[in-house]
Amino acid sequence: MRIFWAVVKNDFSRMLAHKSRIVMLLFFTAGAIVAAVFFHTKAETVGNIAFVLQGEESVFESPYANITVLEKEPPMSELVTGRYDAVVTKNTDGEYKIQTVKGDAFQETVAALLSNPQEFSPDHTSHRKAGTNILGFLVMFTMMQSTTLMYLFAEEKEQGQLRRLAASPVSFTGYLCAHSLFAFLFMLIPTMVILYIVKWALGVSIGLGFWGFLLLLSLLCAFAVSFALLLNSLISKRDSASMLGSAVSILTSVLAGSFYSFDKGNPVLEALIKGLPQKSYLTLSNALETGTGMKEWLPHLIYILGFTLVFFLISVVKIRKEYVEN
Amino acid sequence: MSAFKKILGMDLINLFTNPMWLFYSIGFPLALVLVMGFLTSGSYGSSVTSYDYYGVALMVYCIFNAATFSANSFMEERIKRANMRIVYAPVRPFFIHFSKVLATAIFCMVTYTLVGVLLHFLAGVNYGGANVWMVYLLMLAAVFFFSVFGVTMCCIFRSESITNQILSLFLTLFSILGGLFFPLDGLGKMVSDLSWISPAKWIFSACMQIIYDRDYKMFLPALGILILLSALGVAVSTRLFRGEDYL
Numbered sequence: 001m002r003i004f005w006a007v008v009k010n011d012f013s014r015m016l017a018h019k020s021r022i023v024m025l026l027f028f029t030a031g032a033i034v035a036a037v038f039f040h041t042k043a044e045t046v047g048n049i050a051f052v053l054q055g056e057e058s059v060f061e062s063p064y065a066n067i068t069v070l071e072k073e074p075p076m077s078e079l080v081t082g083r084y085d086a087v088v089t090k091n092t093d094g095e096y097k098i099q100t101v102k103g104d105a106f107q108e109t110v111a112a113l114l115s116n117p118q119e120f121s122p123d124h125t126s127h128r129k130a131g132t133n134i135l136g137f138l139v140m141f142t143m144m145q146s147t148t149l150m151y152l153f154a155e156e157k158e159q160g161q162l163r164r165l166a167a168s169p170v171s172f173t174g175y176l177c178a179h180s181l182f183a184f185l186f187m188l189i190p191t192m193v194i195l196y197i198v199k200w201a202l203g204v205s206i207g208l209g210f211w212g213f214l215l216l217l218s219l220l221c222a223f224a225v226s227f228a229l230l231l232n233s234l235i236s237k238r239d240s241a242s243m244l245g246s247a248v249s250i251l252t253s254v255l256a257g258s259f260y261s262f263d264k265g266n267p268v269l270e271a272l273i274k275g276l277p278q279k280s281y282l283t284l285s286n287a288l289e290t291g292t293g294m295k296e297w298l299p300h301l302i303y304i305l306g307f308t309l310v311f312f313l314i315s316v317v318k319i320r321k322e323y324v325e326n
Numbered sequence: 327m328s329a330f331k332k333i334l335g336m337d338l339i340n341l342f343t344n345p346m347w348l349f350y351s352i353g354f355p356l357a358l359v360l361v362m363g364f365l366t367s368g369s370y371g372s373s374v375t376s377y378d379y380y381g382v383a384l385m386v387y388c389i390f391n392a393a394t395f396s397a398n399s400f401m402e403e404r405i406k407r408a409n410m411r412i413v414y415a416p417v418r419p420f421f422i423h424f425s426k427v428l429a430t431a432i433f434c435m436v437t438y439t440l441v442g443v444l445l446h447f448l449a450g451v452n453y454g455g456a457n458v459w460m461v462y463l464l465m466l467a468a469v470f471f472f473s474v475f476g477v478t479m480c481c482i483f484r485s486e487s488i489t490n491q492i493l494s495l496f497l498t499l500f501s502i503l504g505g506l507f508f509p510l511d512g513l514g515k516m517v518s519d520l521s522w523i524s525p526a527k528w529i530f531s532a533c534m535q536i537i538y539d540r541d542y543k544m545f546l547p548a549l550g551i552l553i554l555l556s557a558l559g560v561a562v563s564t565r566l567f568r569g570e571d572y573l
Contacts, residue, residue, distance in 0.1 A: 020488055028495045035502075075538070075539040077531070077535045077541070079374075079538075081505065081509060082379075082508070082509025083509065100371070101371055102369055102371060103371040104371065107371075144494065238403075239346075239402055242490060243394070244346065254361075255361060259508070
């Protein structure tokens with residue numbers, strides 16, 4: 001037990017020696033939360049629609065579209081880069097012509113909006129709630145941060161302190177637990193504090209209550225830490241581990257729909273996405289936020305906890321094999 | 327000059343023989359574009375596909391990562407020792423950091439060219455047809471600038487792990503602000519004005535204007551700014567780099 005706390009304390013003082021790192025960590029956590037809140041409030045429209053009108057004609061207003069009136073047609077590149085989602089021009093006989101690169105389904109949505117602007121309302125069934133949105137944004141950042149926080153362990157491994165520890169009567173499992181606990185607390189506590197500061201400063205609703213966020217964030221941090229530990233125990237070089245970590249974090253989080261949820265895809269890929277722990281995590285938080293029954297979310301909770309446990313166990317076994325048994 | 331060639335050659339071998347970096351510079355961009363393109367293909371039509379968007383946008387994002395490569399090839403534990411020995415040798419200190427910049431730039435130019443060609447043939451990404459040389463030149467200049475940027479950051483912060491963390495978060499933030507992952511222009515005038523501070527924004531816009539509008543007004547300014555910033559970065563690194571506190 002003494003050794004356990006010694007490792008935690010040592011990690012903490014090593015962390016304090018790099019103040020800039022702490023500042024960056026706090027800064028980006030805050031950034032992710034603010035971005036999530038910001039996107040959430042803006043995500044309720046169909047898109048940006050440019051009207052090309054000559055003369056004094058006026059355009060209707062709709063809460064579901066950002067409408068811009070232009071004198072002449074915008075260049076094609078502004079459509080491709082998403083500056084405008086659709087450009088509407090009027091024919092000589094008064095008919096609307098819609099130009100878009102976003103496919104036929106979107107064109108029909110815009111046509112529906114044009115034909116009946118007053119009664120139009122977009123399909124919001126897939127729209128996520130505030131809490132899930134915030135957590136979704138935090139998934140990628142937390143995973144990336146944990147790979148960098150694990151440098152405390154990776155450094156000891158790369159610089160050879162671990163070899164000396166192996167020769168001493170220290171429990172390896174306890175040693176790894178200590179490192180993990182430190183990284184876990186170092187992500188969880190600031191994130192919770194920042195979350196409540198943002199809530200207070202912006203005066204927005206964050207969806208879930210205190211305990212809901214504490215539970216879901218603890219789960220996320222625990223998963224992220226075990227992921228980082230696994231990477232650092234399987235890969236001997238620190239840089240490679242952190243690079244692979246960020247590549248995997250970005251790819252899988254985007255795929256799981258942390259930022260946007262993708263509905264259309266093919267069945268094989270969809271099955272693959274369902275297997276991602278991040279996807280389960282988002283489903284879990286959505287279920288908790290909407291307050292569905294336990295049957296809905298319990299399997300997802302077990303799934304993520306299982307991943308966390310398996311990652312941790314593999315790391316312990318791998319490190320023990322490498323250092324203790326040889 | 328022969329000393330410089332020798333260091334550069336060794337740096338190149340180091341980069342090209344590291345499987346992790348080959349994965350990160352070839353496999354990762356390819357996978358990212360194909361996955362994002364595939365996922366969002368439903369929300370694009372047939373004239374401009376999702377691959378056309380992500381093939382350019384995510385290429386710019388991956389070019390940002392050249393900064394991570396150069397920072398790592400400059401400060402990696404294994405290479406630090408070798409560099410310490412060069413510091414003692416009668417070699418100009420300029421060679422040490424500039425060879426890393428040049429090696430990373432060459433490495434990324436080769437791997438990303440491969441990725442671009444593969445994407446063009448596999449997913450039919452539109453890189454501008456007859457004007458492809460402009461887009462290519464702009465991207466090469468960007469690769470060079472970000473190679474310089476990584477090393478400059480190392481010279482400023484003098485620690486690999488701090489540089490790494492700052493770089494990766496900085497680059498992610500800039501790419502999101504530049505609208506590489508999803509367009510930000512709908513979020514109001516303030517956000518869209520602010521997004522111009524991100525190089526991603528103007529590099530990406532310049533490429534898209536060349537490809538879709540045959541409009542070249544941003545080509546020379548963007549290229550000029552990249553070259554100017556690269557020169558500035560090299561000057562700052564030369565000023566700040568001191569072999570003795572390399573460690």
